[in-house]
Amino acid sequence: MIRSEILRDIAPILDGQLVVCNIGIPSQELHAIHDQASNFYMLGTMGLASSIGLGLALSQPKTVIAIDGDGSVLTNLGTLPTIANNVADNYILLIIDNGSYGSTGDQPTYAGMKTRLEDVAPACGCANVVSCTGEDTGYVLKAAIAGGQQTVIVCKCDSGNAKMPVITMDPVTIRDRFMGAVKA
């Protein structure tokens, strides 16, 4: 499975949830597959989806799902110790680990070589780390939401992108409707 197929698969689970989505093609795919006010699309700043998601989870009680990529987590690897040491049980970090930098031409990441993020996260102190296939992501995500414990999901899948339009929504509109959904 590639990322867009996984997003299509889990879209019903994401419905109504607060979702912070990684920059580039992941956000474009989520926007095309299941746009909703409670999606926060990152238009810039590679690597910070997990940090934005954690800050959001620590500041309000609703469940927060940050959808990140292996390349973006490697860019901001310091995020994993911060997540581990500031536990928010309403926080789920879903790493779509396809071993490549999808938005820039599918160059390989180190996660697609020797580095195993499912080993890195526990080494950083993260308590609930689940590794799964693309096919099992929906089941694992549902269980994480129901479990009420901070969870890091490393979803191992194939490299590849769906061709989706660039997001043209104004960033302030994205932020404003997202904050409305947080408050609702």
Next chain:
Amino acid sequence: MNISQRLVADFVANDVGFITTVPCKQLAGVIDAVEAHDAIRHVPANKEDEGMGLCAGAFMGGTRSAIIMQNTAIGVTINTLVTLIQYYRMPLPMLISYRGELREPVACQAEMAVHTKALLAQLNVPTYHFHKTADADEFDAILKYTFMCNKPVAILTDASFWGGYGE
């Protein structure tokens, strides 16, 4: 109340409830005061751009946030300031130790100090410089200004403001 506690009291009076910090010897007292205050969630960050991401999330969660860092971080965070904080119009007070100014003992700090104000000006970041203790009297107004205009705002605090390096 010492100067660190005064600054933190101003944060609290302006409903700042989430502060992320990256360590600095000059700011150690403020960071301790942040950690000690019950009304503030203190989340130390490993790098300043990560800290700004945390602040952006906290703000969207309904909690006013702020970052405490060194001026070297301006070099680290330009992309985050521009494409996250400014692009999405988020308020972010940045309490910054202005290393490399008068009384600085470490020569390398001067290299970033000479670029600090120029970079902030280039980014159109409103910038205030605390040199004397009385300058902190404006901190409350600066925080109100930041949350009024939804911009990142820099407060540079130099060695003279903090009483030097114990030389």
